[in-house]
Amino acid sequence: MTRQKMKRKAEETQWRGGWLRWAHACPSPNCEARPALACIDLIVVHSISLPPGEYGGDAVAALFLNRLDWDAHPYYAQIRGLRVSSHFFITRAGKVWQFVDIHQRAWHAGVSSYRGRARCNDDSVGIELEGLEGQPFEAAQYATLQRLCDALRRVLPIRYVAGHEHIAPGRKADPGAAFDWMRLSGHLAGSGLMLPPLTQHTR
Template sequence: MPTASTEPNTQPWQGGWHTGAKALSSPHCGPRPEGALIDLIVVHSISLPPGEYGGRAVHDLFVGRLDWDAHPYFQGIRGLQVSAHFFITRKGALWQFVDCDQRAWHAGRSSYRGRMECNDDSVGIELEGLEGLHFEPAQYTALAQLCKDLALRYPIAHVAGHEHIAPGRKADPGAGFDWPRLQGLLGWAPERFPATTLSP
């Protein structure tokens, strides 16, 4: 993780850690395969319990400290070991849990752009929200800036939702996510996004 410094840091990266994110290291990660081309950003949504925002349950889940008895919903995910590289709160605050040079456990069984196992060569970004519902302007702003910063360090060529890399198994971020808005903020070509997300 980045070391504390009293000097302002204008660079977006310190190794695989984003200097603008609050760092909280997750044990749920591992090395990427040798030669992995990190060219995919995967957008997810999460809230714990579902539809409740502003708490620490997502953070606790990603770092392996969730109190499984704190809410009835947690019994259904007891023992789950998952992580994402980043989490963006409803207010646009950016948290990082896994070094981007490492493999986070966010995609599960997946395939995209002709390649399997998207955890191997993607960066996972979780938005605080409920699949199918809307997301906040601050989240789009933070997400777009993060995508731009990722493209400074990695050869990002694609952005997709969890629903696109694991169709039929996952449905996030869902219909409430505004893909044209993200494309507009980024100014990236339509070919870098799933074909079904953008208006003709």
């Protein structure tokens, strides 16, 4: 077997269908089939923490699984009944959870538009970082995000990476100004992936 074939086989074995083998799988009911012929060419980076600014709990997973106790914190009254999901969630320690098969449509983008196309849920993969807009992210999260981007682009026609703030400007502001786009850009250099304009100058 040639070195190239060995590399391709190693990349393919990272996946079991649309599920990443090295992620903790926790299937969410908040998903559906993508439109026929959808070209999944966009990664959307988000940030989330529940309650906002509190880390390490299971509230984010509970939200994506429709199991959040709405009375457990005053903030939850603002999002009571919300049904959302993301394909992936990266904890502060760099652990990755997967909630939706990458070939399915997760509910992470909402009203959105990017690279000349609306309804970004149709043809994107959503990655949530445990964090809060304006607060720095951890080195372990960047390392996992980079590894995840690499794994995704091996099995999907990924061409773009953007933040929620870029696909829904004025409505969303995550991952926020503290996210180090230059760090991600440096890792992806030579990959052909396109980041939002000027993000390399945001830090």
